[in-house]
Amino acid sequence: MPPIIFYLLTLATFAAIYGTLVIGLNIQWGYAGILDFMYIAFVAVGGYVTSLLMMPPATPGMGETYILGLNWPFIPAIIAGGLCASLLALLVGLVSLNRLRSDYFAIVTVAAGLILWTIAGNDTPLVNGWDGISGIPQPFANALNLDINSYGFFFLGLCLVILILVYIFAERLYRSPFGRALRCVREDEMVAQGLGKNVFVLRMKAFVIGAFIAGIGGALLVTYVDAFNPSAWTSGETFFLWAALLLGGSANNRGAMLGALLVPVLFAEATRFLPTFNSSPQLVDAIRYIAIGILLLLTIRFRPQGIIAEPRFRVPRRLFHRIGTNLPVAVAANSTRPTIVAEEEKTDGK
Amino acid sequence: MASEASMHFTSAQTARQQATDNQSRSILLDVRDLVRTFGGLRAVDGCSFTVARGSITGLIGPNGAGKSTAANLITGFIRADSGSILFDGRDIVSMPPHRIAQLGLTRTFQITRELEHMTVLENLLAAPHNQLGESFWLGLFAPPAVRRQEEEYLQRALQLLRDFDLYALRDEYAGNLSGGQRRLLELARVVMTQPKLLLLDEPFAGVNPVLAGRLSDYIETLCQEQGITFLIIEHNLSIVERLCNTVIVMALGRTIAEGTMAELRENQAVVDAYLGES
Numbered sequence: 322m323p324p325i326i327f328y329l330l331t332l333a334t335f336a337a338i339y340g341t342l343v344i345g346l347n348i349q350w351g352y353a354g355i356l357d358f359m360y361i362a363f364v365a366v367g368g369y370v371t372s373l374l375m376m377p378p379a380t381p382g383m384g385e386t387y388i389l390g391l392n393w394p395f396i397p398a399i400i401a402g403g404l405c406a407s408l409l410a411l412l413v414g415l416v417s418l419n420r421l422r423s424d425y426f427a428i429v430t431v432a433a434g435l436i437l438w439t440i441a442g443n444d445t446p447l448v449n450g451w452d453g454i455s456g457i458p459q460p461f462a463n464a465l466n467l468d469i470n471s472y473g474f475f476f477l478g479l480c481l482v483i484l485i486l487v488y489i490f491a492e493r494l495y496r497s498p499f500g501r502a503l504r505c506v507r508e509d510e511m512v513a514q515g516l517g518k519n520v521f522v523l524r525m526k527a528f529v530i531g532a533f534i535a536g537i538g539g540a541l542l543v544t545y546v547d548a549f550n551p552s553a554w555t556s557g558e559t560f561f562l563w564a565a566l567l568l569g570g571s572a573n574n575r576g577a578m579l580g581a582l583l584v585p586v587l588f589a590e591a592t593r594f595l596p597t598f599n600s601s602p603q604l605v606d607a608i609r610y611i612a613i614g615i616l617l618l619l620t621i622r623f624r625p626q627g628i629i630a631e632p633r634f635r636v637p638r639r640l641f642h643r644i645g646t647n648l649p650v651a652v653a654a655n656s657t658r659p660t661i662v663a664e665e666e667k668t669d670g671k
Numbered sequence: 672m673a674s675e676a677s678m679h680f681t682s683a684q685t686a687r688q689q690a691t692d693n694q695s696r697s698i699l700l701d702v703r704d705l706v707r708t709f710g711g712l713r714a715v716d717g718c719s720f721t722v723a724r725g726s727i728t729g730l731i732g733p734n735g736a737g738k739s740t741a742a743n744l745i746t747g748f749i750r751a752d753s754g755s756i757l758f759d760g761r762d763i764v765s766m767p768p769h770r771i772a773q774l775g776l777t778r779t780f781q782i783t784r785e786l787e788h789m790t791v792l793e794n795l796l797a798a799p800h801n802q803l804g805e806s807f808w809l810g811l812f813a814p815p816a817v818r819r820q821e822e823e824y825l826q827r828a829l830q831l832l833r834d835f836d837l838y839a840l841r842d843e844y845a846g847n848l849s850g851g852q853r854r855l856l857e858l859a860r861v862v863m864t865q866p867k868l869l870l871l872d873e874p875f876a877g878v879n880p881v882l883a884g885r886l887s888d889y890i891e892t893l894c895q896e897q898g899i900t901f902l903i904i905e906h907n908l909s910i911v912e913r914l915c916n917t918v919i920v921m922a923l924g925r926t927i928a929e930g931t932m933a934e935l936r937e938n939q940a941v942v943d944a945y946l947g948e949s
């Protein structure tokens with residue numbers, strides 16, 4: 322396989338994985354308005370759990386130490402990874418989601434993410450500390466027995482299938498009354514309560530669902546790159562995903578996927594070609610973070626809705642006609658029911 | 672009254688039974704000795720009143736009398752320090768706001784709050800309580816029961832939008848509406864929930880006289896046709912006089928009088944506290 326094809330294949334795979342991740346963040350932020358700054362921790366939990374379940378038991382004295390190591394097949398392992406990420410979200414949510422307003426909750430998530438990160442790095446017996454785990458089995462590799470090139474295409478296909486499933490799931494959720502209730506909570510918590518919505522439960526559900534998708538995406542990410550350590554999930558990574566979502570378009574899953582392609586994939590790749598300076602090897606990394614920060618600020622200032630704005634709800638035409646014709650025409654004819662005329666006919670929005 | 676007419680055809684005992692039933696049933700909201708302090712300020716200080724079922728009751732009083740705090744206490748947005756609130760025979764004083772709303776006590780806000788980035792139609796569709804599709808699984812798989820309910824809500828919402836003359840604006844974002852249109856939308860939204868008691872916090876603030884007249888027509892219609900009871904906090908006394916059978920006056924966190932506007936004009940305490948010499 323020519324290197325350029327291999328390179329593009331890699332980019333496409335990362336784009337599909339990051340697309341999945343950003344859709345999960347979109348369910349938390351775009352749908353329910355939850356400020357989650359520990360999103361990458363859910364990704365990491367999914368990645369670690371899936372890998373550790375698939376890996377063989379750690380051999381004492383062979384360098385790596387880690388828990389589990391159960392030789393599980395990929396499918397139960399990835400589901401367990403997603404569920405563990407959800408469980409973590411549930412715990413964080415139970416502690417703070419009902420007590421704290423959104424910005425204070427955000428601080429809790431930053432702290433929770435850092436605590437997990439520090440534990441993963443320092444508690445070596447758990448996930449082999451800062452060195453991380455390596456030699457993670459590739460999904461279905463034994464069963465398929467493909468050469469490395471064909472396997473690359475297979476893995477891209479796997480990621481695309483999961484991306485499409487997650488996209489369809491997220492779209493259905495958005496259009497459902499459940500998604501509408503989430504957006505009601507996002508828009509105004511007090512109105513939602515006044516309309517009988519249990520704000521805590523709704524936000525908790527969105528938080529847990531988003532974390533599950535993060536865990537799934539994390540499982541794909543970690544099994545793809547084959548090795549994982551805490552430097553791959555610093556809290557800065559969370560903001561790459563946030564930048565992707567806000568630039569692409571909050572509350573719009575296509576926007577989320579576009580953002581995933583633009584920020585963590587293309588932007589990160591483009592900055593890879595910046596010259597490195599031997600005098601200060603951290604410079605390019607630092608510039609990358611600064612650039613992401615500037616991008617976030619510019620997006621929020623000049624195009625808060627993102628490149629692709631949230632879709633506007635329209636009643637499906639077929640349904641509308643069926644219902645529209647059933648409407649009692651009595652509104653005008655029935656004199657007992659006063660018709661209220663708004664004082665201004667035009668809206669100022671158009 | 673239909674119940675009085677039917678009494679002639681029932682035994683005396685049943686009639687008595689019915690009379691006591693009616694008496695207990697006729698009070699929808701019973702607020703007793705409500706107290707809430709903020710720091711040293713007793714915002715609501717032993718406030719007691721009742722709202723009769725099927726009535727349009729006004730709640731008036733000078734600024735800072737504790738009317739809005741009382742509204743927040745009744746709807747559960749603020750916890751009371753002490754006192755009891757019986758709604759439809761149930762003690763709601765320690766319930767969270769969404770539970771109170773589900774029982775049929777819904778409110779509007781003094782400053783309109785709309786779901787800005789949702790369309791006018793969606794603002795109404797989001798309103799009904801306990802929608803089947805608001806459960807995660809039922810919403811995701813949308814079985815026929817959920818779809819039927821959605822159609823029903825859609826039909827009711829479109830009808831309400833026509834009644835409130837917001838039909839043409841149904842696909843507009845609620846955040847783009849004018850002030851008066853927001854008032855209409857907010858009222859339509861709470862009517863959509865089919866409440867037993869609507870607590871309107873200054874529904875006529877910033878509304879022009881023509882629209883205010885139509886709004887009060889609509890409130891009367893809702894009361895008569897759908898049997899919705901209203902508790903209205905309002906400063907515009909001519910509207911209160913026109914609309915409300917009973918008016919409650921609050922001052923310094925307490926209820927100081929209750930009666931028709933005409934009675935209140937004769938009440939020296941009310942005149943001193945609020946109405947003033949004319």
